[in-house]
Amino acid sequence: MFETGNVPMIGNFVRESLDLHLFFARIMKEHAIFMQAGFLPKDVTYAQQAERFKCQYDEILKEAIMLSDCTASMAVLESRELVTDKTLRAEQKTQDLTGIPIDRSLTIEELKLKPDLGTIPVGVEMHICALNQKTRDLTTSFAEFKAHVLEQVTQCCITTNLFPSQFEHVYEEAVFYLKLLERLQKNQFVDNRVDLFEQKVFWDEIMREHAEFVRHLLDPSEKERCRKARDLAQLFDQLEQKLKGEGLAAASFERLTQENIRATLAIAEFKATGTESILACQVKSLLSPLLTDHTLREANYYLRVLQTWKSGYYGKGC
Ligand SMILES: [Fe+2]
């Protein structure tokens, strides 16, 4: 089934596509779960639509997992951006609390994935191309659904248990997934095209918003956790301002990247501790353990991007 000495371009396309789906298809599936859990009984039609998106992303994830054994990147498998040591427990608890079925077998399969052996199955690139196209269509529909619900919420036609800015946030994540997918389909490999600057602009904002959401979803009596969340939001706000001010100047870019890493390690630690505390029923809040584990994986994704970036790339032309 396997052949050695594949053209590296095909290997990159296959590996980067699968790495992307393993992370983002799960993220999208969970957005559908959070939305489904947030609708009120009168909006059952919306809840059903969210349920369908969840099932469709389960299928994408299943396909990506099936194709990923011995194909996914070691760095991605080790980054804990796909699953953490808390994901299975978070899924079980969130299913128990919401009544929404969550397919844990996918998580179990993902935990068993073995890294790339340097060979790509013959003909798999056609399969990957079709998977990318299917995911692009689905994610376009899901982004439209998120935008539609946001409009309904902001026009006060419906109310949900999510903040309007949470809908904006999950919409932006879908748009980012689409942007990366489109580049892959045009053979513009993500590692070469999506520069670190663009990733930082996107993820610094996402990290700040996570801290703000957590702060607002904590019970007001959780003063210490609220304070930590506020401090983290301020930290990422400062990083966003610095990035905008300093741009891509080579001298400051490396230093700012180190600051990004320290800040992201800090918020990842906050989210990891918070998830364990929520699982142990030690936090008063409106947070589900799957939501905090989800944001932890997004921090781990950003950390991997920051840490694996080849130093010196930005020296070119800066
Ligand atoms: Fe997300």
Ligand SMILES: [Fe+2]
């Ligand atoms: Fe997020």
